[in-house]
Amino acid sequence: MIGQINRVAFELFGLQIYWYAIIIVSGIAIALWLANREALRVGLKEDDMTNFILWALPIAIIGARLYFILFDLEPYLADPIQIFNTRSGGLAIYGGLIAAAIVLVIYTRHNFIDPWLFLDVVAPSVMLAQAMGRWGNFTNHEAYGGETTRQFLENLQLPQFIIDNMYIDGAFRQPTFLYESMWSLAGFILILIIRKKISVKRGELFLGYVIWYSFGRFFIEGMRTDSLYLFGGIRVSQMLSLILFVGGLILLYYRRKKRIDIKPYERDKGANQALI
Numbered sequence: 001m002i003g004q005i006n007r008v009a010f011e012l013f014g015l016q017i018y019w020y021a022i023i024i025v026s027g028i029a030i031a032l033w034l035a036n037r038e039a040l041r042v043g044l045k046e047d048d049m050t051n052f053i054l055w056a057l058p059i060a061i062i063g064a065r066l067y068f069i070l071f072d073l074e075p076y077l078a079d080p081i082q083i084f085n086t087r088s089g090g091l092a093i094y095g096g097l098i099a100a101a102i103v104l105v106i107y108t109r110h111n112f113i114d115p116w117l118f119l120d121v122v123a124p125s126v127m128l129a130q131a132m133g134r135w136g137n138f139t140n141h142e143a144y145g146g147e148t149t150r151q152f153l154e155n156l157q158l159p160q161f162i163i164d165n166m167y168i169d170g171a172f173r174q175p176t177f178l179y180e181s182m183w184s185l186a187g188f189i190l191i192l193i194i195r196k197k198i199s200v201k202r203g204e205l206f207l208g209y210v211i212w213y214s215f216g217r218f219f220i221e222g223m224r225t226d227s228l229y230l231f232g233g234i235r236v237s238q239m240l241s242l243i244l245f246v247g248g249l250i251l252l253y254y255r256r257k258k259r260i261d262i263k264p265y266e267r268d269k270g271a272n273q274a275l276i
Helices: 019-041 048-070 074-078 080-084 093-110 115-139 150-155 160-165 176-197 204-221 236-257
Strands: 008-012 015-018 171-173
Touching: 008 019, 015 019, 019 048, 019 115, 048 093, 048 115, 074 080, 093 115, 093 236, 115 176, 115 204, 150 160, 150 171, 176 204, 204 236
Parallel strands: none
Antiparallel strands: 008 015
16 A cells, blocks of 8 residues: 655644645745855845845745746636645746846845845755755655656665655656755755855856756756646746756856956955945
8 A cells, every 4th residue: 555645734723734835934944044144154134135035935936826827827717716726836946936036136236235145145045945845846746757667766765655655646756856856955065065165256156056956957857747838849947947057157157257357255244245
């Protein structure tokens, strides 16, 4: 008998609380805590990150939902009330990141903060939150890949509870949620190492995040069975990943080779006083 995780963690006053929500909120809370600690080390004010998240989080959720809906419009035209039903998933990471980036540009300009410095501070925390968030997809039994065998999953030395819950719609599935989670976690660790051991310019930690995540997402997305599509069977996230990967490399090269005036990323006080 294969044991499936119940998407509902518990009920509170008759309202079902999903593991998906608990995991997402936990990831955001940990990411904010880490970003706040690093912000103080580079001279940002203690409440800069908290104030930003109060604006960015609700707008990012809206952006993630709109992104998902726009590329899978037909079901929502047939039943518009489902647009507001986010409790069972239906949020696209890229949509949330795009919306949050727009808020970040406006927020940093309004508060006279170097946006590249701000992006460098939040980049590793966002990557960790993404690594955690994919486990919300796991509890929702979504973001999985094509059919595989139980033997293949066992050969990956996966815990039994993951193997059991990869049995979806009558077949074992590729745990693409896990691949992306591990890829994001590796990127988080790599950025922390680079930040501590290597001298980088402002913006390079963020661009490293963009390059790393988009590279892995391109290949992982190709394994998924629930992708959003453009015309001609082109996967939306693969196309966007390719654009971000190439754009990130070009911008990294340009800023490193052509812009000698860019300040280094330094963990000292007053680093936010001058804009690039």
